[in-house]
Amino acid sequence: MYAEDAALRFCRHLPKLELHAHLNGSIRPETLRSLAEAKGMSHLLAPLNAVAAKGNCCSLEECFMLFGIIHQLTTDFGTISAIASQVVLDFAEDNVVYLELRTSPKSREGMTKELYVKAVLDGIDHALGQLQLQQQKGSNGTVSSTSNGTSGFNGTSR
Numbered sequence: 001m002y003a004e005d006a007a008l009r010f011c012r013h014l015p016k017l018e019l020h021a022h023l024n025g026s027i028r029p030e031t032l033r034s035l036a037e038a039k040g041m042s043h044l045l046a047p048l049n050a051v052a053a054k055g056n057c058c059s060l061e062e063c064f065m066l067f068g069i070i071h072q073l074t075t076d077f078g079t080i081s082a083i084a085s086q087v088v089l090d091f092a093e094d095n096v097v098y099l100e101l102r103t104s105p106k107s108r109e110g111m112t113k114e115l116y117v118k119a120v121l122d123g124i125d126h127a128l129g130q131l132q133l134q135q136q137k138g139s140n141g142t143v144s145s146t147s148n149g150t151s152g153f154n155g156t157s158r
């Protein structure tokens with residue numbers, strides 16, 4: 001157990017390049033559950049919980065079944081923007097220093113493909129702003145004079 005924890009900490013701390021992360025495949029399970037509750041779609045909780053309970057052992061079919069649910073939950077600008085922000089922050093937390101986040105723009109009622117892209121960019125901007133603030137604040141809360149403010153991912157670590 002201890003060795004596993006140490007290995008996990010070591011892997012988390014390693015600087016990483018993520019070359020192909022799907023936005024919709026990177027959403028936290030608890031975020032999906034919160035969205036289902038907030039949107040009054042509690043019938044989606046059972047399948048979400050069933051897959052989450054299996055951890056990393058669910059089948060490919062079960063994993064891909066989730067995307068149908070995810071697409072029902074990610075239909076508005078605010079949700080897509082918040083998810084994009086959270087995903088970027090989660091990768092930064094894992095010390096991903098370079099991230100290629102991909103997603104297919106989807107048009108739905110009240111959401112054009114252009115708005116979808118804007119929502120994703122809005123979320124990424126928000127996350128980069130947060131990371132920049134974290135960088136500027138030292139561990140004691142002081143502002144660092146060395147930050148150039150452009151690479152929000154550099155230097156993020158646990």
Ligand SMILES: CNc1ncnc2c1ncn2[C@@H]1O[C@H](COP(=O)(O)O)[C@@H](O)[C@H]1O
Nearest residue numbers: 021022023024025026064067102103104105
């Ligand atoms: C390890 N993660 C993954 N592996 C394989 N396929 C994935 C995936 N995450 C998502 N998809 C597939 O790509 C479609 C578009 O999602 P994005 O708009 O790009 O986020 C999803 O509907 C799913 O079919």
